[in-house]
Amino acid sequence: MTEADKHSLPPSEWLVPSVSRRLACWLYEGVLLFGVLVTAGLAYFILAYWTSGLGPGDVGQHPMLRSGFQATCFLSLGIYFxxxxxxxxxxxxxxxxxxxxxxxxxxxxxxLALTRYMACWLWFLPPLLITLPLGLPVREVGVLTLGWVLVWALLSRFHPQRQFLHDALAGTRLITHR
Structure with a gap:
């Protein structure tokens, strides 16, 4: 018996959490991720300020440094998850x-965790790719993204095990665990 088999759960314990519980967990995760991203962003901009020779107000405006910040956020979230x-x-x-x-x-x-992380971007990427080139105001992008997230969450009702699409694509599942 391998180490992974010792930790596997029998199918009888695979209770799927409700969509409302999963979304509540998702919102709480967002609060925690705020701290992760603030820490990563602060570290990035301090390093960028020290090494770039730009003034404090110019660091966030430089296109190359802005791309680096986005990459830092993406990598920080990936490492966390x-x-x-x-x-x-x-x-x-x-x-x-x-x-x-x-x-x-x-x-x-x-x-598999990396696969799930990449598949999770389907929660946000489609509405952002559609709306950002249109130059819509942030509020409208937010509303459209929220609408997409709600549709995405409701689609789990059609999955045989009530899993989100990114879990089905990644070969993972969320279960209740006490």
Whole structure:
């Protein structure tokens, strides 16, 4: 028996959390991620200010540094999620008694956690790719993105195991874990 098999859960314990519980966990995760992104952004801009020779107000305006900031945010989020998902739960998931497992009920490998992280961008990427080139105001982009997220969440009702599409694509599932 491998180490991963020791941690797998029997199918009888695969209770799917309700959509409202998953979305509440998602909102709490957003609060936690605010801290992660502020820390990563602060570290990035301090480093950029020290190394670029630009003035404090110019660092955020430079296109190359702005791209670097976006990459830093993407990588910081990736490290956060891959680290915690490969251990089964983020802090928000622990609070809401939700665990992420593979289709056999085992903890995620780092590769599978990375696959899930990339698939999770389907929550935000389509509305952003459609609306940002149009130059819409931030409020309208936010409303359209929120609408897409709600549609995305409701689509889980049509999945046989009530999983979100990104979990189905990645070969993962969210389960209730006490």
């Amino acid at each position: 891959i680290w915690f998902w490969s251990r089964g739960q983020t802090l928000a998931m622990k609070t809401w008694h939700i665990r992420v497992v593979d289709t056999a009920g085992r903890p995620l490998s780092r590769t």
